[in-house]
Amino acid sequence: PWLSTEGISAGAYGRTGEGWFDAHAMLTLFRKALRQKKVDFIAADVTGIARDGNRVTGVSLGNGETLEAGIVVNAAGPNAGKVAAMAGLELPVEPRKRNVFVFEAREKYADMPLLVDPSGIYVRPEGSVYLTGGAEPEEGDCAPDPGDFEVNWPLFEEVIWPVLATRI
Structure with a gap:
């Protein structure tokens, strides 16, 4: 009774299994699990991505470090398109x-x-x-x-x- 449906022609409402999640809480849980697995966290910007053919082999960081890697996960959020471009990939993500x-x-x-x-x-x-x-x-x-x-x-x-x- 509190919802005005004027101008609405359709809608959906599920009784179970629907909703939203807390992205910050999920990130906190991921970090906690990774710390338990002794994963190192490095706070630095990616400034370059090295490739050998179609394979990514490492990243250069803004702090001067270079990391070799067999797999690189692009988790740059709104900058994911820019990071992908460093590897020669087009990713339609922009801030x-x-x-x-x-x-x-x-x-x-x-x-x-x-x-x-x-x-x-x-x-x-x-x-x-x-x-x-x-x-x-x-x-x-x-x-x-x-x-x-x-x-x-x-x-x-x-x-x-x-x-x-x-x-x-």
């Missing part, structure tokens, strides 16, 4: 600026799933608060600096909140 907002609401809906409005704006409960985002324009939103974490505060008040207030 995009995204904003995630946390808000409280007087009304709490215990049965609220992750909702994605047709506009692309999403909202989901997170404990006693809600998380929302997804209002960035698709065109021209490539972020040349993936380290730009400056929040676009007007996006919440001017774009996201009116959509949420209409839908919920």
